[in-house]
Amino acid sequence: MVPQGLLDLYAGPQGFWDEMREGSDFRDLYRNVVHALKQLDVHSLQQKEKLASELFMNQGITFTVYNDDAGIERIFPFDIIPRILSGDEWKIIEDGLKQRLKALNLFLKDIYSSQSIIQDGIIPAELIASCPHYMREVAGIQVPHDIFIHISGIDLIRGDNGIFYVLEDNLRTPSGVSYMLENREITKRLFPELVAASRVRRVSNYPLLLHEILLSLSPAQISNPQVVLLTPGIYNSAYYEHTFLARQMGIALVEGRDLVVDNHKVYMKTTQGLEQVHVIYRRVDDDYLDPLIFKPDSALGVPGLMAAYRKGTVAIVNAVGNGVADDKAIYAFVPAMIKYYLNEEPLLPNVETYEMSNPDARQYVFDNLERMVIKRTNQSGGYGMVMGNSVTEKDWIKARKEIEADPRSFIAQPIIRLSTAPCFIDGKFEGRHVDLRPYALCGPSGIQIVPGGLTRVALKKGSLIVNSSQGGGSKDTWVID
Amino acid sequence: MLRLAGTHYIFSLDKDVNGTSSWKSVLEIFTDSDEECLKSIENNTEECLKFLLLDTRNTNCLRTLVNKARENARGVQDLITKEVWEEVNQMYHFVNQPELQQKINSYHSLEVIEPLIKHTVMYAGITDITMPRGTGWCFMNLGKYIERCLQTIAFTEKQLEITNFSEADTNDLLQWKYLLFSLSGYELHVKTYRSSNHNFNVLHQVLINENFTRSIMYSLQRIEHYLNRIIGNEINEERAALLRDFGRLFSKVRFMELDSLTKDTVPVFFEDIKVGLVEFNQRVVQHFFSYS
Numbered sequence A: 001m002v003p004q005g006l007l008d009l010y011a012g013p014q015g016f017w018d019e020m021r022e023g024s025d026f027r028d029l030y031r032n033v034v035h036a037l038k039q040l041d042v043h044s045l046q047q048k049e050k051l052a053s054e055l056f057m058n059q060g061i062t063f064t065v066y067n068d069d070a071g072i073e074r075i076f077p078f079d080i081i082p083r084i085l086s087g088d089e090w091k092i093i094e095d096g097l098k099q100r101l102k103a104l105n106l107f108l109k110d111i112y113s114s115q116s117i118i119q120d121g122i123i124p125a126e127l128i129a130s131c132p133h134y135m136r137e138v139a140g141i142q143v144p145h146d147i148f149i150h151i152s153g154i155d156l157i158r159g160d161n162g163i164f165y166v167l168e169d170n171l172r173t174p175s176g177v178s179y180m181l182e183n184r185e186i187t188k189r190l191f192p193e194l195v196a197a198s199r200v201r202r203v204s205n206y207p208l209l210l211h212e213i214l215l216s217l218s219p220a221q222i223s224n225p226q227v228v229l230l231t232p233g234i235y236n237s238a239y240y241e242h243t244f245l246a247r248q249m250g251i252a253l254v255e256g257r258d259l260v261v262d263n264h265k266v267y268m269k270t271t272q273g274l275e276q277v278h279v280i281y282r283r284v285d286d287d288y289l290d291p292l293i294f295k296p297d298s299a300l301g302v303p304g305l306m307a308a309y310r311k312g313t314v315a316i317v318n319a320v321g322n323g324v325a326d327d328k329a330i331y332a333f334v335p336a337m338i339k340y341y342l343n344e345e346p347l348l349p350n351v352e353t354y355e356m357s358n359p360d361a362r363q364y365v366f367d368n369l370e371r372m373v374i375k376r377t378n379q380s381g382g383y384g385m386v387m388g389n390s391v392t393e394k395d396w397i398k399a400r401k402e403i404e405a406d407p408r409s410f411i412a413q414p415i416i417r418l419s420t421a422p423c424f425i426d427g428k429f430e431g432r433h434v435d436l437r438p439y440a441l442c443g444p445s446g447i448q449i450v451p452g453g454l455t456r457v458a459l460k461k462g463s464l465i466v467n468s469s470q471g472g473g474s475k476d477t478w479v480i481d
Numbered sequence B: 001m002l003r004l005a006g007t008h009y010i011f012s013l014d015k016d017v018n019g020t021s022s023w024k025s026v027l028e029i030f031t032d033s034d035e036e037c038l039k040s041i042e043n044n045t046e047e048c049l050k051f052l053l054l055d056t057r058n059t060n061c062l063r064t065l066v067n068k069a070r071e072n073a074r075g076v077q078d079l080i081t082k083e084v085w086e087e088v089n090q091m092y093h094f095v096n097q098p099e100l101q102q103k104i105n106s107y108h109s110l111e112v113i114e115p116l117i118k119h120t121v122m123y124a125g126i127t128d129i130t131m132p133r134g135t136g137w138c139f140m141n142l143g144k145y146i147e148r149c150l151q152t153i154a155f156t157e158k159q160l161e162i163t164n165f166s167e168a169d170t171n172d173l174l175q176w177k178y179l180l181f182s183l184s185g186y187e188l189h190v191k192t193y194r195s196s197n198h199n200f201n202v203l204h205q206v207l208i209n210e211n212f213t214r215s216i217m218y219s220l221q222r223i224e225h226y227l228n229r230i231i232g233n234e235i236n237e238e239r240a241a242l243l244r245d246f247g248r249l250f251s252k253v254r255f256m257e258l259d260s261l262t263k264d265t266v267p268v269f270f271e272d273i274k275v276g277l278v279e280f281n282q283r284v285v286q287h288f289f290s291y292s
Helices: A027-037 A044-057 A087-111 A125-129 A179-189 A194-198 A206-217 A239-249 A307-312 A332-340 A359-367 A394-405 B004-011 B022-032 B037-043 B045-054 B064-076 B081-096 B099-105 B110-130 B135-163 B174-180 B185-192 B199-208 B217-230 B236-252 B265-289
Strands: A062-064 A074-075 A079-085 A152-154 A157-159 A164-168 A226-231 A253-254 A260-263 A263-272 A271-274 A279-282 A315-318 A372-376 A410-414 A421-427 A426-435 A439-443 A445-449 A455-456 A472-480
Touching: A027 A079, A027 B081, A044 A074, A062 B236, A079 A087, A079 A179, A079 A421, A079 A426, A087 A164, A087 A439, A087 A445, A087 A472, A087 B004, A157 A394, A179 A194, A179 A206, A179 A239, A179 A455, A206 A226, A206 A239, A206 A279, A206 A439, A226 A239, A226 A426, A226 B037, A239 A253, A239 B185, A263 A307, A271 B022, A307 A315, A410 B265, A421 A455, A421 A472, A439 B081, B004 B022, B004 B110, B004 B174, B022 B037, B022 B135, B037 B045, B045 B064, B045 B099, B045 B110, B064 B081, B081 B110, B099 B110, B135 B174, B135 B199, B135 B217, B135 B265, B174 B185, B174 B199, B185 B199, B199 B265, B217 B265, B236 B265
Parallel strands: A079 A472, A226 A253, A226 A279, A279 A315
Antiparallel strands: A062 A074, A152 A439, A157 A164, A157 A426, A260 A263, A263 A271, A372 A410, A421 A426, A426 A455, A439 A445, A455 A472
């Protein structure tokens, strides 16, 4: 039976908001989970952990890590203990994300047309002009229903005061939603009685919602538009997700070489001849989409695609050029955007951000490096980050030179004391830092956010970097009322 | 039954899924117990699964079916291959393990259901690979497709009862997801049908989609194929009547106008096909297997 205190021994790291523990008590939200865990001994928990790994492996739920000599395909580490949010907490997140996405969408519409936000002095023109993801090529293109951001994964963190902050916006090709869905299915296998008793809000309708939105974006008013998912191919780290989503939605999974543009229309090559494509859910970055417009050596894109897009014969999801809105330097201006476009106060606060192109801010960051994290504005996945409290002197000298040479490409933020959640590691419960990526879908009928999202965990003890490429894992995320 | 039970079990773990928390519909399809008995267990997952899979007081429980199948197989060992017999035998021993009951009690039902599904899939594969394509094979398949057709009708009828075939909800595929998963037809559905008239699309799939191996049309085509092979050129008056009866039944589906099916006519249509199939099955048994 239960070795006394296996869970009771878990106190959560000191000085952080712990998702399960509140002082010496367990949070009420976790009542069922705590009860269930107390019925299980270490062996049973290890068996569940093993079963989870087998299920992930058997289903081929893997991801690829670049630059890894040990092999490229891995299981995304999964911690069996769910992270729980209350319905009230979720309401705050949901309202805040909807507000933020509305503003960001209006920003994209504006920035690729009249640019009133620049003319009104809210955002400096040079910031936009120097953004590598600002695509002049798409200026003036009419996108269906004026929606630019159809799919987003905005990263949230919870500070030590219990408040959720937006850490970054992912508005181009956010990944991880398949893990959110599979994590739930695996948890149902591991803790069926617990899932049933907890009345967890459902996430499984995400592919249906996404499919409906994709269909609704078809420029042609026909009953059966052709929707495809454009993948960079089997070597992409998120290829599993691409196949998963294509299968769930019943749409064709294509690579650039499977598509061809003729007379400003996109066609898919099939054994029955060419079939016109109306909507492309692309998981290929902007720069690679069309070698005639962007990188000329791109083998992943489709020559002529942008011309068809401009002509309006095909919809591209997410819209091309969204990168300007999730640039880490633009991030600092999102609260101002919310006020400017919506005349509202932001419901979800930003993390304080210092533009390194500002000499005063830069000096402040250098002087307080110990409590800062410096990030490249055009990097994601935890790459190119300098953690001020752990960087070696040698690395710092190198990083500082890079920052001074190109300050626009860097921002700094105070190191946030991310909340922790208990993870089952090496036969005991240990606190690890977590973030949350909820997935929002935006279509003609509004914004829908499936309740939960992907909780990413920094599995290395003390680490604040949750990205899978940096040793992160994930948890199932429950919203319960 | 296993697939439906597994689907129902997984769906019942989700919040907000209407109509799946109770096992009433599943019990009604697979048992003939009285209403009071069903009512007493319909909201208790473990009890329902035990009743469906292991409780031999339920004449249609899986354990009873497998036991009977094994008895059948024992009786026709000269007509089936050693591999088929061994697979049936393995399934028999699996389903009679005493610890299965405990696994279901402790919410590990999928650890029971999934291996059983694997056994049935193995059985299908082994028979396909090893059985000679003689008369035995034809009868096996004739029975298989009659049963498959009846099951498709039964599942669909139940789902129609739950959703009430409401035209107001025509845009909601979620209400059909349960049926499509139970029939292993969800992937084909989303790949085939792009319009949002889900009621119509689902009916099209289960009734007349020839690429869907559990559609009524597909099943009837296979029945026709195996019936023709069994009868061959040996046509006497009785066999001609059998062919005629089946032809009449098949025509009802083949020449049916899908557009004409409404909330009121769908149940009548299904009942008609069901009754026709049961009668056809009885005639086949009488003609080929009667000792009288």
